[in-house]
Amino acid sequence: MHNIADKIRQERDRREWTQQQLADATGIDRDKIGKIETGVRKVNSTELVLISQAFQTPVQDLLRPAAPVVMRRGNAATPAAEAAIARFNRYVEDSLLTRGLERAVERGV
Amino acid sequence: MESELSQEQHAAEALRHELDLGHELVDPFVAAERLGIELIRFPVADGSLEGMYRPTELGGYIFVNSAAVYVRQRFTAAHELGHHRLHGTTTFIESSLDTPDDWEANRFAEAFLVDPTGVQRLLADIEHDVSSMVAMTCEVYWVSPSAAAIALKRFKVISEPELTQFLAEGWSYATILTANGLRPRPDPHSAEPVLPAQFRDRVLRLVELGQLSPEHGGAMLEVEVESLPHLVPSPDPLGRTLLDDLPESLD
Numbered sequence: 090m091h092n093i094a095d096k097i098r099q100e101r102d103r104r105e106w107t108q109q110q111l112a113d114a115t116g117i118d119r120d121k122i123g124k125i126e127t128g129v130r131k132v133n134s135t136e137l138v139l140i141s142q143a144f145q146t147p148v149q150d151l152l153r154p155a156a157p158v159v160m161r162r163g164n165a166a167t168p169a170a171e172a173a174i175a176r177f178n179r180y181v182e183d184s185l186l187t188r189g190l191e192r193a194v195e196r197g198v
Numbered sequence: 199m200e201s202e203l204s205q206e207q208h209a210a211e212a213l214r215h216e217l218d219l220g221h222e223l224v225d226p227f228v229a230a231e232r233l234g235i236e237l238i239r240f241p242v243a244d245g246s247l248e249g250m251y252r253p254t255e256l257g258g259y260i261f262v263n264s265a266a267v268y269v270r271q272r273f274t275a276a277h278e279l280g281h282h283r284l285h286g287t288t289t290f291i292e293s294s295l296d297t298p299d300d301w302e303a304n305r306f307a308e309a310f311l312v313d314p315t316g317v318q319r320l321l322a323d324i325e326h327d328v329s330s331m332v333a334m335t336c337e338v339y340w341v342s343p344s345a346a347a348i349a350l351k352r353f354k355v356i357s358e359p360e361l362t363q364f365l366a367e368g369w370s371y372a373t374i375l376t377a378n379g380l381r382p383r384p385d386p387h388s389a390e391p392v393l394p395a396q397f398r399d400r401v402l403r404l405v406e407l408g409q410l411s412p413e414h415g416g417a418m419l420e421v422e423v424e425s426l427p428h429l430v431p432s433p434d435p436l437g438r439t440l441l442d443d444l445p446e447s448l449d
Contacts, residue, residue, distance in 0.1 A: 167246040177250055177261045180238050180393075183418045187400045188256055190409045 102175035114143035210309035221316030226275035240391035241265035249274040280306030312349040333378035
C-alpha cells in the first residue's frame with residue numbers, strides 16, 4: 090500500500106477531479122500524476138507542495154495514511170467499484186466529522 | 199442434527215443472544231443499527247462490489263450494494279457483520295471472497311440468518327425432502343436457496359451429495375418457494391440509496407445548531423438545500439421553561 094499515493098487519489102476522488110484536472114491545477118504532467126497515484130513513481134517534495142496547494146490542504150494532511158477500504162466482496166477494480174469505494178469512504182469521513190462535531194457540542198466546545 | 203458449533207456459529211449465536219433475537223427471523227440491517235454500526239446502501243449497477251466493511255475507533259461502517267436482490271443484500275449485510283464480530287480490530291485491504299476471513303464471515307452469516315436451533319425445530323416433523331426443507335428454510339429465514347442449502351449442510355441436515363445436486367439445479371429464491379407452494383416475500387426496499395437514520399438525524403441536528411452550513415449538510419445527505427426539512431430555530435431555553443411552567447388556566 091502506498092499511503093501518499095492513496096491519499097492523493099482519495100483527495101482527488103473527493104473533489105471528483107480527473108487526473109487531467111489535477112495535472113492542470115498543479116502543472117505536473119498527467120502521466121506523472123497517474124504513476125504517482127499507482128505507486129509506480131514516488132512523489133518529490135516540490136510536487137507534494139504543488140498538489141497540496143491545488144487541493145488547498147496542508148502538506149501534512151497528505152502525509153497522513155489514507156483511510157483504508159477494509160473488506161471487499163466482488164470483482165474489485167471496475168470503474169463502478171472504484172466510484173463506490175470513493176463514495177463509501179466519503180460517507181465514512183462525513184460521518185466521523187459529524188460525530189466529532191456532536192461530541193464537541195456536547196462538551197460545550 | 200449435529201450439536202457441535204464452529205467458532206463462527208458460536209459468534210452468531212452470541213450476537214443473537216446479545217440482541218435478544220431468539221431463534222426466529224432476524225433483520226441484519228436493524229442488528230447493525232443496534233450495534234452502533236452505520237450501514238449505507240447505494241446501487242453498484244454492474245454488481246462488481248457487493249459489500250464493504252471498515253472499522254474505526256468509533257465503530258464499524260458497512261456498505262451493501264442495493265442493486266442486488268434483497269436476499270443477497272441481507273446475506274451481504276450479515277457477512278459484513280461477521281467481519282465486525284470476528285475480525286473487527288483487524289484491517290483488511292481488498293480481500294477477496296477466497297480468503298479464510300471471508301469463509302468465516304460466510305459461516306457467521308449463515309448461522310446468524312439461519313438459526314441452527316430454529317431450523318432443528320422447523321424441520322423436526324418434516325419429511326426428508328431437500329427441496330421442501332430448503333424452501334421452508336428460505337421462507338422462514340428469508341435467505342437464498344444456496345444460503346439455506348449450505349446452512350442445512352453445515353448443520354448436517356442434508357448430505358454433501360444432496361447439497362451438490364441441489365445447487366446444480368439452479369433454484370432462485372422465488373422459484374424454490376413457488377415450486378413448493380409458498381409465497382416469496384416482497385422486496386421491501388428499492389435500489390435507491392439509503393443513508394443510516396442516525397447519520398441523517400445527526401446532520402440535521404448539526405445544521406439546526408449552526409455547526410454545519412445547510413449547504414454542507416445537504417451535500418452530506420446528497421440532497422438539495424431546499425429539500426432539507428424546515429429547520430425551526432431552537433426556542434430560548436429559559437422562555438421554554440417559563441412557558442412549560444405556566445398553568446393551563448390563569449383563572
